[in-house]
Amino acid sequence: MPKFTPRFILLAALLAFAQNALAIDQQKVLSALQTVVMVRGYNDTGGLSYGSGVVVGENKVMTNCHIFRSTKQPWVARGEDSYDIVSVQADRWHDLCLVSTINLPFKPATIIKNHDLKRGQEIISIGHSNGAPSPLTSAGIINSSYTFEGGRVIRSSAAFRMGASGSGIFDTEGNLLGINTFKTPGRHAYFYSLPIEWLADLEKLPVETTFPIKGKAFWEEDDDKKPFFMQIALPEINQDWPKLAKIAQSWIDIDPKNSDAWYELGNAQENMQKIDEAKIAYKKSVALDASNTDSLFRLGAIAQSAGDKVVVHDINVAIANINKDLAQEYSHMLGCETEC
Template sequence: MHVITKNGGHGVGTGVVVGKDLVATNCHILANANGVNITKFGDSYVPVSLKADWKHDLCILRFQYVDLIPVELGDSENLKYEQAMFSIGFPGGPPKPLTTFGKIKALYPLDDSQVVRTSASFVMGASGSPVFDSDGKLIAISTFKSPGQGAYYYNIPVKWVKALLAAPESTETTSLKTTESPFWDALDENRPYFMRVVLPYQNSKWDDLNTIAQAWVKAESRSAEAHYYLGVAQDKLGKTEQAKQTFAQTLQLHPQHPATLFALGLIAQREDNQQELNRLKMAMKEVNNDVLTEFNQALNPTVETTVNNGVSSSVQAK
């Protein structure tokens, strides 16, 4: 996907065919652009209209005579942590697509669905890339990432694609102009809590993390992620027993929450509780062998392993 920016520059992105002559992508790729087109075997096609969900950073472009086979839409509401996935995109605008493989690392409830964090990386030009499950069904669209090394990759759910597809044709427009920003580009106090824990978590400001996580738990008492971050803050502040109780609440909400099992395992190791450590290792293995492998590496002092549940100090569109 090629875009002429409002300043006359050239931008690139990726799209996925979700219906006859319909291509879904991220709105931030084309917002306020002077033009956009897609290419198929060297031929260029200009959209005739689009539907836009600017808040959720999702746009569906309508073309004529593109004649591409749509992907099969999957389900983003029953995904599991550590579930295998893969993504296909055009990072950097190469002539051939790049396929990356990974796993689902976290799920963040937002509005009527959930933002999906995966371990599959993407860079400039890969915004709008389709994310598939192991059956090849579309489950999400790559949207934004955290900066720097050890970045985390966030994807908007296919449920929002289905909703926009079902929106009436009267909502279609030919304008790329907007004054709206996507949810992830809002002021910090207006961002979802899973983004607001970023700065204190990355910078080891545990009192700040504790304050935000408490507010998160109060606002979303059924969120396993909220309880997880509160437990992390409590543990880092030396409130180990309180942290263990909070982590127990996380596991009540999500019995196989990998990061929580990991955190409790580190506490058990620290307390030299071998029986609890063995139990938690078995629980990690039941989730995925890779989780247990990463944990064992973390226990090895000769191996430097950074454990993060998927936050960073800021986000970048890609």
């Protein structure tokens, strides 16, 4: 149909861009693209509120609750077609809403339970950034994922903008991993997606038929009440190392077996030139999670500065066993001609 042409053009552009970087299944990613819809509604001033959503079942669309705060009659849209929203199941704290429509003709996204998220894993964000009528795509990798209240919140490098709230983050085979929800401010933003595992609890909530949907989400808390994986973001971006060290230590005091907390402490200490302390923190991080390539990278860099070629090589082997592409990045970072 002619009105679907732009989506195919956008996907073709993505595939051309990502051909050398991503090992994608083109047909499955195309199917994923067709599960993403717009969510719209008029606010009290007559303006149009908009976001994105992902079809996750028959007549069911998963999106963010915060896009319903100023509209009484929202609907789902694709192109010139619209579908009334008749009810919603709302988890306000986790900022996830499951809306029900009538006669929605789109197939749901593919969801794999207990998906094994890996650092450096290639992903694709698909949503209506800036209210674009056709979904836009953004390729990236998983920077990290954080255990939080029964799921793993994903931080990735796949950028999304206003209008993409409620959109999907997919792996390169088109499987839905999470719902794009919030980001840090500024040019060097961190992008966060909520875990698809929360859908199971969302489906058990009471059905509501009244909009708007009000209520604060966890990521909107005051800074000192946010989860630690959010508290560390701005100090890290702003290179405020003493503050990062303080937050990381508080994180460790509460959760001493958290590999990410130890990495963040090492990161702060290394940048404050406390190299010995940083090595201890990074090693603790790796001991808790052998796949923490962030800590492995930094241990390799410290070893190279000390002239310890054996450790540099051993770390290269360890990273290669996790992800060969990351091992190449590690070698490139350290200036090795082929591999360290």
